[in-house]
């Protein structure tokens with residue numbers, strides 16, 4: 207192997223491979239934790255497992271790493287079934303929430319450790335460690351111990367230590383959760399730029415939708431051991447498959463109602479406190495009950511007397527409370543006994559609506575989604 211031992215050469219050594227998870231079921235005793243999980247992660251993709259605490263994200267990640275065993279199903283890396291392989295033969299690098307650095311070793315020795323275990327020649331170790339430290343911007347701190355580093359720097363050491371052995375897949379288990387809010391934002395951009403430089407297929411576990419949205423190409427939203435939906439952040443936000451996904455990726459307004467004929471050969475959603483909302487693409491028979499989901503920014507406040515704009519439904523309600531957010535005001539509005547949130551853009555000098563004020567809202571019908579559950 208002709209290593210140049212620069213960050214670019216380290217990147218060139220990494221081959222992007224895909225990860226396929228098929229029909230995976232895993233139980234701890236009677237606790238069925240992963241339920242028929244199927245996922246196809248593409249080579250070079252930055253992919254997130256996103257979901258609330260206890261939904262099985264870490265269990266799935268550890269299954270890929272080889273620390274857990276499924277009762278049913280298969281995991282393939284680069285097309286090869288790795289279910290029978292122990293962790294050290296899977297070419298998988300994992301970064302833990304706690305970093306798991308050796309406290310008695312310098313940064314350099316921490317990063318070198320995996321290469322020493324693999325009995326890589328000393329001179330090659332030195333050069334590869336230099337390249338990995340340069341990649342994460344820590345060459346100047348190579349002789350410090352972990353306790354002499356900030357949280358963000360320790361995180362970078364953990365990353366350097368993982369990528370220096372040139373894994374095929376990088377697994378990150380809530381890697382930013384021990385950092386303060388400002389550093390978390392900075393580190394997520396660093397993670398993204400490192401991942402792009404290396405082109406390394408990366409799976410990132412998080413319960414923080416903003417983190418997943420800002421850095422990941424695609425996200426699998428998980429709930430109670432099942433994958434609810436897979437898509438780009440924008441897909442999931444704009445076209446959630448169900449109420450769980452809608453509510454997990456941002457604020458979701460939900461109105462109860464029923465599908466009815468609109469009298470012109472189409473369908474409309476009908477309920478209390480709003481005029482019928484056209485549902486042009488919905489495949490639900492008349493009389494089907496369901497929910498209409500839309501975002502706070504899909505509503506516009508109208509002055510009394512203005513007719514609804516074309517393609518809009520009219521909602522009438524009462525302001526219950528408001529939050530001043532600077533650039534906008536979020537009003538919580540009672541519409542026919544159901545609470546709806548609306549974001550109104552704010553300019554200096556604008557008057558705010560007080561609690562108990564009547565309010566008229568227009569909903570852009572093409573932004574609303576009919577959901578059966």
Ligand SMILES: Nc1ncnc2c1ncn2[C@@H]1O[C@H](COP(=O)(O)OP(=O)(O)OP(=O)(O)O)[C@@H](O)[C@H]1O
Nearest residue numbers: 234237239257258259260261262263264265266413
């Ligand atoms: N080693 C284990 N033995 C028994 N049960 C476990 C074990 N590890 C996890 N569990 C259980 O499996 C379920 C899923 O846990 P997991 O850690 O995968 O969730 P998670 O989505 O990663 O949550 P968090 O965000 O809190 O880490 C939980 O009910 C948990 O209690």
